[in-house]
Amino acid sequence: xxxxxxxxxxxxxxxxxxxxxxxxxxxxxxxxxxxxxxxxxxxxxxxxxxxxxxxxxxxxxxxxxxxxxxxxxxxxxxxxxxxxxxxxxxxxxxxxxxxxxxxxxxxxxxxxxxxxxxxxxxxxxxxxxxxxxxxxxxxxxxxxxxxxxxxxxxxxxxxxxxxxxxxxxxxxxxxxxxxxxxxxxxxxxxxxxxxxxxxxxxxxxxxxxxxxxxxxxxxxxxxxxxxxxxxxxxxxxxxxxxxxxxxxxxxxxxxxxxxxxxxxxxxxxxxxxxxxxxxxxxxxxxxxxxxxxxxxxxxxxxxxxxxxxxxxxxxxxxxxxxxxxxxxxxxxxxxxxxxxxxxxxxxxxxxxxxxxxxxxxxxxxxxxxxxxxxxxxxxxxxxxxxxxxxxxxxxxxxxxxxxxxxxxxxxxxxxxxxxxxxxxxxxxxxxxxxxxxxxxxxxxxxxxxxxxxxxxxxxxxxxxxxxxxxxxxxxxxxxxxxxxxxxxxx
Numbered sequence: 281x282x283x284x285x286x287x288x289x290x291x292x293x294x295x296x297x298x299x300x301x302x303x304x305x306x307x308x309x310x311x312x313x314x315x316x317x318x319x320x321x322x323x324x325x326x327x328x329x330x331x332x333x334x335x336x337x338x339x340x341x342x343x344x345x346x347x348x349x350x351x352x353x354x355x356x357x358x359x360x361x362x363x364x365x366x367x368x369x370x371x372x373x374x375x376x377x378x379x380x381x382x383x384x385x386x387x388x389x390x391x392x393x394x395x396x397x398x399x400x401x402x403x404x405x406x407x408x409x410x411x412x413x414x415x416x417x418x419x420x421x422x423x424x425x426x427x428x429x430x431x432x433x434x435x436x437x438x439x440x441x442x443x444x445x446x447x448x449x450x451x452x453x454x455x456x457x458x459x460x461x462x463x464x465x466x467x468x469x470x471x472x473x474x475x476x477x478x479x480x481x482x483x484x485x486x487x488x489x490x491x492x493x494x495x496x497x498x499x500x501x502x503x504x505x506x507x508x509x510x511x512x513x514x515x516x517x518x519x520x521x522x523x524x525x526x527x528x529x530x531x532x533x534x535x536x537x538x539x540x541x542x543x544x545x546x547x548x549x550x551x552x553x554x555x556x557x558x559x560x561x562x563x564x565x566x567x568x569x570x571x572x573x574x575x576x577x578x579x580x581x582x583x584x585x586x587x588x589x590x591x592x593x594x595x596x597x598x599x600x601x602x603x604x605x606x607x608x609x610x611x612x613x614x615x616x617x618x619x620x621x622x623x624x625x626x627x628x629x630x631x632x633x634x635x636x637x638x639x640x641x642x643x644x645x646x647x648x649x650x651x652x653x654x655x656x657x658x659x660x661x662x663x664x665x666x667x668x669x670x671x672x673x674x675x676x677x678x679x680x681x682x683x684x685x686x687x688x689x690x691x692x693x694x695x696x697x698x699x700x701x702x703x704x705x706x707x708x709x710x711x712x713x714x715x716x717x718x719x720x721x722x723x724x725x726x727x728x729x730x731x732x733x734x735x736x737x738x739x740x741x742x743x744x745x746x747x748x749x750x751x752x753x754x755x756x757x758x759x760x761x762x763x764x765x766x767x768x769x770x
Contacts, residue, residue, distance in 0.1 A: 399736075401770060403441075406450075410439040415741070415765025419466060423502075424755030430464035434763075449479040467512060472496040475520075485528040489537075493520040499545075502749050502757050504682070504710065504721060505675045507556060512549035514558050518542065533573040533581065541565045560598040561675065563605070565591040573616065581616040585628065591673075600677035603638035608671070612648065627651030627667065634671050634680075641680045642713050644671060649685070660694035672710060679718055682710040698733040719752020731767075739767040 400409040413436040420429040438455040453475050459468040475493035482488050499506050499513040506513050524537030543565070545558040566589060573583035589608045597603055614628025633645040648669035655663045666688040674681040688706040695701055703726075710721040727745030734740060747759040 405444050406441050407444060408439060408441050409770065410437070411767060411769050412437055413741075413765055413767040415763045417761060417763035419759065419761045421466065421757065421759045423757045428465050430461050430466035432459050432461045432466075432468065434459045434765075447481045450476070451479075452476045467498070467501060469498050469500070470496070471498075482525075487526050489522075489524045491520070491522045494518070495520070499548075502723075502759075504672070504718070505561075507548040507550075507558075509551055510548040510556070511551045514548045515546040517544040517546070519544075531575045533575065533583075535571045537569050539567045539569075560593070560595045562594040563591050564594075565589065567608075579618050581618075583614060583616065583628075585612045585614075585630070586610070598675070602641060602677065604636060604641070604673060606634050606636045606673075608632060608634045610648065612650070614651065621656060623653075623655050625651060625653035625665075627653065632669070632671075632683075636680060640678065642715070644680050644683060644713070646683045646711070662692050664688075664690045674718070676718060679716055680713065682712045682718070682721075685709045685711065700731045700733075702729045702731070703727075719754070721749065721751045723747065723749045737769050739769070741765050741767060 400407040402408075413434075415434050415436075416431070417434060418429070418431045420427070434457055436455070436457045439453070441452040443450040454473065456470075456472040458470050461468060473493070473495050476491065478490045480488035480490070495518040496515060498515050501510070501513055503513075519542040520540065522537060522539040524535065526533065526535035541564070543561070543563050545561040547555040547557050549555050567587060568589070569585060569587040571583055571585040573581045575581050587608075587610045590606075591608075592605045593603075596605075610630055610632035612628040612630030614626055614630075616626040618624050628648075628650050630648045630650075631646070632648050633643060635643045646669075649667050650669055651665075651667045653665040655665075657663065666686070668686045670684050672682050672684050686706065686708045688704070690702065690704045692700055692702045705727075706723075706725040708721075708723040710723075712718045712720055725745065725747045727743060729741065729743035732740045742764045743762070745761045747757075747761075749757040
């Protein structure tokens with residue numbers, strides 16, 4: 281899958297052969313010979329303005345993704361944190377533990393800001409910005425001594441509908457990918473996402489958010505909970521609802537949010553043609569989060585956060601007779617930093633515990649680290665670091681699951697005004713309890729790509745990626761991908 285990355289709007293620079301002065305609103309700006317007027321340009325959108333916790337996105341965007349399945353980074357996504365359209369460097373199983381578990385306060389990466397974005401289609405008080413991508417890809421998978429490969433076409437469709445109102449803002453985002461194998465063998469990985477977020481400007485210091493969404497993906501065959509020997513893994517439907525409110529008390533900032541997630545697992549198709557129902561994994565999850573921050577300065581805000589959640593499975597016991605419903609509690613302390621367009625983000629350390637209804641299942645507890653940092657060392661270069669922690673419940677009899685820690689990094693650099701290079705890396709560590717029969721697992725994913733903007737409507741993309749999964753007590757899996765494609769924007 282080749283990524284969709286937009287180019288960057290060129291910034292006009294004013295040069296003068298001699299010194300001259302401008303008088304604007306009583307302020308004089310002097311531009312010397314050969315100097316740039318870049319300082320007069322307005323700053324870019326603040327990526328550090330947030331509404332509530334990890335499931336609610338920035339106030340300026342009001343774009344909500346995933347929410348977040350406490351299992352990742354879900355995330356999620358849309359143009360504010362979700363994988364870019366047709367991106368081969370982001371696998372769906374990685375998305376569940378990395379992207380859909382975004383930063384502590386849902387901060388948006390500066391990398392997500394469209395650079396050479398098309399003007400869109402005006403629909404009354406809304407603007408629609410659709411994107412269509414078509415890529416040709418080759419994938420090779422090796423597990424132990426077994427190897428399989430496939431070539432496939434992937435079609436991606438993405439759209440954003442944003443209101444243009446004097447007050448409040450409604451944003452609806454949708455994205456879907458469909459794959460068709462041309463040769464070889466290998467499981468296709470379709471995805472679908474749709475999210476709607478309504479930002480309510482209740483007062484000068486109070487902002488509310490309502491959200492709803494749907495996400496679909498197919499469980500990856502390398503996932504620890506995948507059905508062994510299945511020809512087609514289960515499809516996962518996720519439905520999300522949420523509400524949040526934030527209020528500025530002066531030097532104090534308070535926020536609260538509630539989130540609801542519904543997970544529905546389809547049947548897995550076995551190699552003998554039969555199917556295996558996975559309805560015992562269907563569940564509902566609800567969470568409440570409260571956060572208080574203290575403004576030392578507009579650029580530095582320490583905060584504390586507390587959360588409580590409950591997950592209830594449709595069936596009281598699973599196929600092996602275990603009650604897997606659980607309660608979870610957590611607390612975090614961290615700091616928000618906003619140094620303008622050069623450096624924004626936040627990071628938090630905390631502790632979470634998951635207590636299962638079945639006394640035979642060991643409770644999961646551990647330190648957490650979450651955050652998102654955006655750094656722009658120079659214009660045209662953006663560096664993003666992400667950290668996330670979440671739980672992945674197990675389906676193995678007698679096993680509780682694992683705490684998943686994910687570190688991700690993405691760098692984009694403008695080689696030219698219409699040529700952008702990208703490098704991405706991600707490392708996920710699934711840590712099982714010490715007495716677990718399941719060994720710890722590490723997933724490393726790296727990718728590189730180029731996007732050439734032929735014009736503001738059409739882009740040519742090329743990508744390569746490599747993914748390696750190692751387990752303590754089973755063979756490693758290596759997946760290599762390469763893809764080229766075209767992206768049409770309107």
